[in-house]
Amino acid sequence: MRAEPLAPPRSVVERGAAHGYWAGLLPLLAALACLTRVPSFARPLWNPDEGYLAVQARLLAHGGELYETVVDRKPPLVPWLYEGAFALAGSESLAPVRVLAVLAQLLTAVLLASLARRRWGDRAGRTAGVLYLLVSVGLNPQDAQAAGFEVFVLPCTAAAMWCADRGRWGAAGTAVAAAFLAKQTGAAVLLPVIWLYVRTGGGPRGGLPWLVAGAVVPVLGAALATDPAGFLFWTVTGSAAYASFTGSELHVLTRGLANTALVAVGCAGLLPPVVRALRVTRTGAGELWLWLAASAGAVLAGFHFFGHYYLQLLPPLALLATAALQVLPRDRLVTAVLTSALCCGLFLAWGLFAPRPELDHVQRLAEATARRTEPGDRVLVWGIHPETYWLADRTPASRFLTAGLLTNYSGGRDGPQVGERYGVEGAWPTFRAELAAHAPALIVDDSRGKPYAPERVPSLRKVLVAGYEEVGEVDGAVLYARVARGAGRP
Incomplete structure (x- = not known):
């Protein structure tokens, strides 16, 4: 069987x-x-x-x-x-x-x-x-x-x-x-x-x-x-x-x-x-x-x-x-x-x-930043688009990569709780020390009328008035170059 x-x-x-x-x-x-x-x-x-x-x-x-x-x-x-x-x-x-x-x-x-x-x-x-x-x-x-x-x-x-x-x-x-x-x-x-x-x-x-x-x-x-x-x-x-x-x-x-x-x-x-x-x-x-x-x-x-x-x-x-x-x-x-x-x-x-107008703006801004600086220069982008640093291949002048960390604009705040006093605890003394130690060759004000614009941020406004001059504009963003010592102000 x-x-x-x-x-x-x-x-x-x-x-x-x-x-x-x-x-x-x-x-x-x-x-x-x-x-x-x-x-x-x-x-x-x-x-x-x-x-x-x-x-x-x-x-x-x-x-x-x-x-x-x-x-x-x-x-x-x-x-x-x-x-x-x-x-x-x-x-x-x-x-x-x-x-x-x-x-x-x-x-x-x-x-x-x-x-x-x-x-x-x-x-x-x-x-x-x-x-x-x-x-x-x-x-x-x-x-x-x-x-x-x-x-x-x-x-x-x-x-x-x-x-x-x-x-x-x-x-x-x-x-x-x-x-x-x-x-x-x-x-x-x-x-x-x-x-x-x-x-x-x-x-x-x-x-x-x-x-x-x-x-x-x-x-x-x-x-x-x-x-x-x-x-x-x-x-x-x-x-x-x-x-x-x-x-x-x-x-x-x-x-x-x-x-x-x-x-x-x-x-x-x-x-x-x-x-x-x-x-x-x-x-x-x-x-x-x-x-x-x-x-x-x-x-x-x-x-x-x-x-x-x-x-x-x-x-x-x-x-x-x-x-x-x-x-x-x-x-x-x-x-x-x-x-x-x-x-x-x-x-x-x-x-x-779908078009991405903000991306187009950041790309133009990065191109302008790269043209006006050398590869080894430090740059400060005052805005909420840290990708500008990456696209321009430039080193940030500060550890704070967005204005949001310094003003609480992070998250799209559009109300009264935006400004120096609302930034991350201890951020502003550190930020001022960074700018004093390594002054950026270019400061890019990309606030474009937002509540964190330099006119509403006294510490940043002082830095711009003391050592920078306006050298260009890209879609409402303003570029400021550092004035050489002894060169005088226009």
């Missing part, structure tokens, strides 16, 4: 099925990630955050010290990423970090697909990954296409939820720390991670020490690798004025409503099933709702409502929509995907074809 062949072990079959599943899905997600990021490569840069990071990276590469000679209100991870990308591929273009942004979006989509597949099956995994990438561009292109802080927060937050879902608490804590080190609001994902820990009891061996260690050790390491006191001040304690809502209520609320409307358009395919999920209890997605709520809190933090803040909403929204679509008729899934694809196409066209 012929013996029947032994069936392969179940684990082998499952691994083979998983390999086949991902072999089919990964190329699709990779192609979609590349497609949705095409506009990001169409411009030299998209917003001042990219410019700030590019200038920081160059300064760090030439011996600058983060939170000492190079300062910002952000943690160090993304500046380090820029520095590393520039070290490998040069600093003349942001293409290297744009590639990293594509990979960050792809990794986020893969993690969401894995989360959804584990919970609701193969189709749900494909749905979550595809929907996320389609809605990932549903904002003003300067927010969605920039290789900014939030883009690198997203894979960290998705990784934190992925690890927590599997009870890998040390790795979950490390992912939370990475999200915080990309941007402070990334730490919001700690709330749903803790929810999952409590709901599962932390596993048989108890994962709380591992979760705490994973979250704390990388942050302490980053503080020690920079300047602990400076790290604490610039990332936590030194931004009280920046986070204030006073003085710009109407301006900020208008921006918030506009960006909320844009997100609603970009997520038009997701919102109907998510609203439906509010009335459906079979999805078992309590931690996903908490993730969405925590991300909404991250958007509200600081009361600025910039469009790129809203990116943190998209991963939990994609998962919640996927959860709801599992219990809705199949035609709802088709509608959600087609609607999301249509909206995605509209935002991609916006990114590819």
Whole structure:
């Protein structure tokens, strides 16, 4: 009697099925990630955050010290990423970090697909990954296409939820720390991670020490690798004025409503099933709702409502929509995907074809700055476009790369709380000392009538009157060259 062949072990079959599943899905997600990021490569840069990071990276590469000679209100991870990308591929273009942004979006989509597949099956995994990438561009292109802080927060937050879902608490804590080190609001994902820990009891061996260690050790390491006191001040304690809502209520609320409307358009395919999920209890997605709520809190933090803040909403929204679509008729899934694809196409066209007048202005200003200075000269750009330094390839005369840090105009303040007295604590004595020690060869007043114009900033006005003369103008920005000693004033 012929013996029947032994069936392969179940684990082998499952691994083979998983390999086949991902072999089919990964190329699709990779192609979609590349497609949705095409506009990001169409411009030299998209917003001042990219410019700030590019200038920081160059300064760090030439011996600058983060939170000492190079300062910002952000943690160090993304500046380090820029520095590393520039070290490998040069600093003349942001293409290297744009590639990293594509990979960050792809990794986020893969993690969401894995989360959804584990919970609701193969189709749900494909749905979550595809929907996320389609809605990932549903904002003003300067927010969605920039290789900014939030883009690198997203894979960290998705990784934190992925690890927590599997009870890998040390790795979950490390992912939370990475999200915080990309941007402070990334730490919001700690709330749903803790929810999952409590709901599962932390596993048989108890994962709380591992979760705490994973979250704390990388942050302490980053503080020690920079300047602990400076790290604490610039990332936590030194931004009280920046986070204030006073003085710009109407301006900020208008921006918030506009960006909320844009997100609603970009997520038009997701919102109907998510609203439906509010009335459906079979999805078992309590931690996903908490993730969405925590991300909404991250958007509200600081009361600025910039469009790129809203990116943190998209991963939990994609998962919640996927959860709801599992219990809705199949035609709802088709509608959600087609609607999301249509909206995605509209935002991609916006990114590819819409004019960017501010970028054109900054490019002209950088060209004028480069013409009027030598490569070794220090320059001061008094404005909110630090990318001027990068485009002109000139060294900043100060560690404060924008007028916002010195006047609290950061975040688009247009009310009364703008001026010297509202700058970062201790900034003005440091700034005056820097200008005295290394007087810039050129000062570019790019305020163009904003509340931080030199006529409203006595310390800067004194510097201009004492040692500079007007030598040119570019689109309303005024260029002042240093007067040689003994040359006299015109």
